[in-house]
Amino acid sequence: MLDSAPPEPQRAPAMKLYTYFRSSASYRVRIALALKGLAHESVFVNLPKAEHQSDAYRAVNPQALVPSLDDGGHVLVQSLAIMEYLDEAYPEPPIMPPAPLDRAYVRAVAQIVACEIHPLNNLRTLKHIRAAYRLDDDGVNAWYRHWIAAGLGSLERYLVAAGRAGLYAFGDMVTLADCCLVPQIFNAKRFECDLASYPTVMRVFGQCMKLAAFESTQPAKQPDAV
Numbered sequence: 001m002l003d004s005a006p007p008e009p010q011r012a013p014a015m016k017l018y019t020y021f022r023s024s025a026s027y028r029v030r031i032a033l034a035l036k037g038l039a040h041e042s043v044f045v046n047l048p049k050a051e052h053q054s055d056a057y058r059a060v061n062p063q064a065l066v067p068s069l070d071d072g073g074h075v076l077v078q079s080l081a082i083m084e085y086l087d088e089a090y091p092e093p094p095i096m097p098p099a100p101l102d103r104a105y106v107r108a109v110a111q112i113v114a115c116e117i118h119p120l121n122n123l124r125t126l127k128h129i130r131a132a133y134r135l136d137d138d139g140v141n142a143w144y145r146h147w148i149a150a151g152l153g154s155l156e157r158y159l160v161a162a163g164r165a166g167l168y169a170f171g172d173m174v175t176l177a178d179c180c181l182v183p184q185i186f187n188a189k190r191f192e193c194d195l196a197s198y199p200t201v202m203r204v205f206g207q208c209m210k211l212a213a214f215e216s217t218q219p220a221k222q223p224d225a226v
């Protein structure tokens with residue numbers, strides 16, 4: 001005899017974001033999720049307490065870095081890959097333009113931040129130079145500010161030379177490029193970098209911060225902010 005009970009409703013499993021409030025790579029993904037209105041649970045991974053290096057977290061992300069995104073049991077790592085996945089799996093509203101040349105431009109801006117600036121200034125890099133070269137706070141801060149000046153300088157020059165910035169990094173469309181640019185500025189401000197030489201970058205930053213998706217996901221507004 002057939003079971004007459006109605007089938008269980010199909011429920012999409014919740015998304016889980018492994019995040020730390022000060023992590024700019026996590027902030028990128030928080031912005032992308034907010035832009036797309038995707039509800040998720042946050043799992044807080046405290047970097048100063050080295051929770052990312054625990055066996056439990058390494059089982060989630062063998063690289064021991066945040067963010068990681070669990071979507072229905074599929075764990076995704078690397079913020080750029082996660083954001084592109086979100087745009088493909090949840091296309092509305094898009095955070096990548098449709099045309100190949102435009103997509104390449106948006107990726108270039110994102111990668112100037114994520115590949116050229118961020119790796120030189122992340123936690124493990126700073127910890128290593130402090131210990132290996134016996135740097136004090138002033139030495140570490142000088143390193144940080146040097147690479148911010150070099151990186152944001154080249155980002156500014158690229159935005160100006162490309163002539164494609166409007167309200168945001170790519171015309172008047174909010175894209176993955178903005179998701180990368182804004183968190184980097186938060187980091188630079190935290191290290192008291194002088195940002196006066198990057199007027200285009202800072203104009204885009206200011207416009208983005210008028211949007212709830214950028215504002216509500218900023219580090220200080222996260223439940224794990226201390």
Ligand SMILES: N[C@@H](CCC(=O)N[C@@H](CS)C(=O)NCC(=O)O)C(=O)O
Nearest residue numbers: 023024025065066078079122123124
């Ligand atoms: N390329 C990676 C970078 C991830 C990364 O470096 N995350 C930092 C926080 S922003 C981290 O987990 N740092 C821990 C450490 O350096 O030990 C991405 O975009 O997701």
